[in-house]
Amino acid sequence: MKxxxxxxxxxxxxxxxxxLKGSVVVTTLNRLYNWGRRNSVxxxxxxxxxxxxxxxxTAASRYDLARFGMEVMRPSPRQSDVMIVSGxxxxxxxxLIVRLYNQMPMPKYVIAMGACASGGGPFKEGxxxxxGVDKLIPVDVYIPGCPPTPEALLFGLMKLQQKIExxxxxxxxxxxxxxxxxxxxxxxxxPRDYPKIREYTQKKLQELQEQAAQAAQG
Amino acid sequence: xxxxxxxxxxxxxxxxxxxTPDTRKGYSGYIVKPEGLLEFARALRDEYGYDYLxxxxxxxxxxxxxxxxxxxxxxITGGPPLVFKVQVPREDPVVPSVTSIWPGAxxxxxxxxxxxxxxxxxxxxxxxxxLWEGFWGHPLRKDWREPYYEGEHKPFKNRTAGPHFWHExxxxxxxxxxxxxxxxxxxxxxxxxxxxxYQSVIQRTRKPRQEELHSEQVVVNLGPQHPSxxxxxxxxxxxxxxxxxxxxxxxxxxxxxxxxxxERNTWIMNIPYTDRLDYITAMSNNFGYVLAVEKLMGLxxxxxxxxxxxxxxxxxxxxxxxxxxxxxxxxxxxxxTPALYALEERELILDVFEAASGSRMxxxxxxxxxxxxxxxxxxxxxxxxxxxxxxxxxxxxLDRFLTHNELVRSRCMGVGVLTPEQAIAFSTAGPVxxxxxxxxxxxxxxxxxxYDRFDFDVAVRYHGDVYDRYLIRLDEARQSxxxxxxxxxxxxxxxxxxxxxxxxxxxxxxxxxxxxxxxGPKGELGFYVVxxxxxxxxxxHVRAPSFINLTALEAMSxxxxxxxxxxxxxxxxxxxxxxxx
Ligand code: SF4
Numbered sequence: 001m002k003x004x005x006x007x008x009x010x011x012x013x014x015x016x017x018x019x020l021k022g023s024v025v026v027t028t029l030n031r032l033y034n035w036g037r038r039n040s041v042x043x044x045x046x047x048x049x050x051x052x053x054x055x056x057x058t059a060a061s062r063y064d065l066a067r068f069g070m071e072v073m074r075p076s077p078r079q080s081d082v083m084i085v086s087g088x089x090x091x092x093x094x095x096l097i098v099r100l101y102n103q104m105p106m107p108k109y110v111i112a113m114g115a116c117a118s119g120g121g122p123f124k125e126g127x128x129x130x131x132g133v134d135k136l137i138p139v140d141v142y143i144p145g146c147p148p149t150p151e152a153l154l155f156g157l158m159k160l161q162q163k164i165e166x167x168x169x170x171x172x173x174x175x176x177x178x179x180x181x182x183x184x185x186x187x188x189x190x191p192r193d194y195p196k197i198r199e200y201t202q203k204k205l206q207e208l209q210e211q212a213a214q215a216a217q218g
Numbered sequence: 219x220x221x222x223x224x225x226x227x228x229x230x231x232x233x234x235x236x237x238t239p240d241t242r243k244g245y246s247g248y249i250v251k252p253e254g255l256l257e258f259a260r261a262l263r264d265e266y267g268y269d270y271l272x273x274x275x276x277x278x279x280x281x282x283x284x285x286x287x288x289x290x291x292x293x294i295t296g297g298p299p300l301v302f303k304v305q306v307p308r309e310d311p312v313v314p315s316v317t318s319i320w321p322g323a324x325x326x327x328x329x330x331x332x333x334x335x336x337x338x339x340x341x342x343x344x345x346x347x348x349l350w351e352g353f354w355g356h357p358l359r360k361d362w363r364e365p366y367y368e369g370e371h372k373p374f375k376n377r378t379a380g381p382h383f384w385h386e387x388x389x390x391x392x393x394x395x396x397x398x399x400x401x402x403x404x405x406x407x408x409x410x411x412x413x414x415x416y417q418s419v420i421q422r423t424r425k426p427r428q429e430e431l432h433s434e435q436v437v438v439n440l441g442p443q444h445p446s447x448x449x450x451x452x453x454x455x456x457x458x459x460x461x462x463x464x465x466x467x468x469x470x471x472x473x474x475x476x477x478x479x480x481e482r483n484t485w486i487m488n489i490p491y492t493d494r495l496d497y498i499t500a501m502s503n504n505f506g507y508v509l510a511v512e513k514l515m516g517l518x519x520x521x522x523x524x525x526x527x528x529x530x531x532x533x534x535x536x537x538x539x540x541x542x543x544x545x546x547x548x549x550x551x552x553x554x555t556p557a558l559y560a561l562e563e564r565e566l567i568l569d570v571f572e573a574a575s576g577s578r579m580x581x582x583x584x585x586x587x588x589x590x591x592x593x594x595x596x597x598x599x600x601x602x603x604x605x606x607x608x609x610x611x612x613x614x615x616l617d618r619f620l621t622h623n624e625l626v627r628s629r630c631m632g633v634g635v636l637t638p639e640q641a642i643a644f645s646t647a648g649p650v651x652x653x654x655x656x657x658x659x660x661x662x663x664x665x666x667x668x669y670d671r672f673d674f675d676v677a678v679r680y681h682g683d684v685y686d687r688y689l690i691r692l693d694e695a696r697q698s699x700x701x702x703x704x705x706x707x708x709x710x711x712x713x714x715x716x717x718x719x720x721x722x723x724x725x726x727x728x729x730x731x732x733x734x735x736x737x738g739p740k741g742e743l744g745f746y747v748v749x750x751x752x753x754x755x756x757x758x759h760v761r762a763p764s765f766i767n768l769t770a771l772e773a774m775s776x777x778x779x780x781x782x783x784x785x786x787x788x789x790x791x792x793x794x795x796x797x798x799x
């Protein structure tokens with residue numbers, strides 16, 4: 001969206017009565033709305049791993065998240081706007097992360113903070129690690145680093161603000177609202193994958209049986 | 219060293235049928251027959267005074283077809299460990315549980331069951347601990363492979379030669395998952411795991427119904443997403459009215475497979491991973507790990523490096539205790555203001571770390587046989603000012619603000635009491651142990667590095683409540699400053715060598731086992747490593763103080779109000795990266 005400059009705002013193309021000059025602001029609803037939203041992005045108080053420590057440091061005195069209107073960390077997902085996924089997403093935690101995401105009101109944003117949340121990071125190969133939170137929920141901003149410095153987190157948050165500024169009323173509410181929670185079985189299972197999982201395990205069973213039969217013959 | 223050499227008791231003479239010395243090259247201690255384990259352990263504790271079971275873990279010796287359980291027992295009065303092992307066949311390994319003798323084995327045995335599939339007979343509550351009920355397999359077994367399996371050891375081919383690929387493209391689901399053959403997802407009931415958990419808690423505490431006064435116990439779940447739990451930690455408490463009658467910690471929400479990954483890594487690749495164990499105290503973690511490997515390699519770091527290590531470790535302790543106090547106050551309801559004071563000082567210490575190591579938190583600073591580089595000169599000046607002037611003032615300031623604060627006193631005194639007997643039995647370590655009146659500090663009990671040169675007191679407090687656990691952190695921070703002041707006075711001139719031998723990317727470590735332990739800020743941090751002479755460890759186990767201190771959580775909480783649970787947990791000072799690894 002092109003920002004109108006000061007002159008244009010002074011001369012909107014129609015007459016402004018004298019008594020209103022200097023005291024009326026004309027803007028679009030979108031901009032007003034986004035201005036409010038972007039300056040009060042409340043993060044969820046939700047730390048996962050090492051990156052959470054840097055998140056806390058960002059909220060503390062030296063870096064002072066309050067300058068961006070974001071110091072109000074809410075422990076409840078129902079009151080928060082952005083979920084900063086600050087750390088390794090484990091399979092055991094995955095259902096809970098999705099549940100928390102589902103509980104957040106629209107419009108909601110997700111920041112993947114650090115290598116782990118972005119793609120598994122140093123622990124990617126681990127048997128209990130999900131390779132990035134975007135395997136579970138949509139992500140708006142990725143912040144690289146292990147851990148990202150507080151400056152990097154602030155930069156990521158500013159990027160989010162820019163994104164919010166560009167959004168229109170309509171698109172804000174069109175993201176998919178509900179994501180089915182994964183299930184902890186013998187391994188992490190996405191309910192949407194059930195048919196595929198069954199097909200796969202049946203095939204594996206068949207192969208095993210064939211092998212056993214062959215071994216019996218040979 | 220300061221410790222008088224104690225002659226190890228000759229246990230083979232005492233138990234000729236049960237015990238044989240461990241004669242494998244590079245190994246030490248005894249091998250005990252499983253059927254005699256309990257008798258042996260009881261004698262160790264009651265007759266020889268080994269009343270503190272520091273570490274218990276399993277090793278999968280796949281080529282020999284054996285599972286081995288390794289125990290490290292200490293005397294609480296100090297001295298070297300007594301190591302003993304039990305060997306059982308790999309197929310369906312069963313070992314008697316020692317929880318009746320050392321209750322501190324509780325969680326460690328559950329971990330060995332969870333990750334290695336060793337069954338401990340007689341364990342009161344043998345459930346999985348880091349993974350969930352229903353997980354397929356026991357992942358630390360050498361023949362268990364994760365979906366992203368690529369090779370037995372690193373560096374993998376993919377990283378050095380050949381076309382690079384994504385792991386995702388090589389698994390059937392494009393994800394890090396795999397399922398057993400014949401498994402039917404539709405027949406799976408996801409509620410069972412939680413149901414099992416709740417039932418086990420309820421069963422443990424069910425009391426006969428009282429007729430005259432109809433009362434019922436409630437089971438309350440706290441966490442894992444909870445404003446106060448210091449990360450993703452979960453507690454299941456049974457309440458009678460407001461009083462806690464039973465409590466079960468549930469963990470594993472941050473289980474990052476540290477040990478499995480560590481066994482694929484080369485020796486040196488594990489150093490940065492140890493940073494991520496207890497991510498607040500990366501420097502001490504480095505220290506513990508390099509110490510264990512140096513024991514195997516027989517390396518002795520040069521003087522200046524020794525001093526730098528002590529300086530870093532003690533700064534870490536100060537920083538950690540500041541953090542712990544700040545967040546204890548958070549839990550008490552003084553939201554964030556005291557923590558801000560603590561974090562301000564932490565930032566200054568982090569500046570020194572950043573200047574020396576290049577990173578604020580994940581320092582990766584120590585190497586086998588030394589440290590990686592010196593502290594730059596301007597950072598050194600910062601450090602000297604901090605240690606001699608600013609930190610002592612700031613610690614006094616915290617003391618002045620908090621110690622006599624009426625709210626702090628009334629909420630903390632007499633809450634969450636742990637008696638000295640319990641503290642030893644549960645294998646707690648660090649401030650938790652010493653706040654209960656047990657003056658056990660690894661820096662004194664079995665000095666490592668150059669700790670025998672410094673003049674400092676082992677801080678002890680005697681009430682064992684939350685208030686004492688708060689006070690002891692102030693005491694310890696002050697003692698650390700004393701050590702720091704001596705260290706910056708005595709350290710050899712800049713320019714002295716920092717590394718024994720020349721820097722290497724690929725170290726070869728002689729075959730054998732070693733247990734290196736340091737007094738980390740949270741307690742005794744131990745690393746048990748087994749080498750087969752290859753470029754990567756065969757077994758790499760971390761004795762995590764936060765994890766084992768949690769064994770005592772139930773004992774501390776019973777009889778207290780549910781509102782105090784959070785501060786009791788806060789006073790243990792856990793970090794989930796270390797609890798779950
Ligand atoms: S990205 Fe690095 S610092 Fe962040 S959670 Fe992962 S391992 Fe920890």
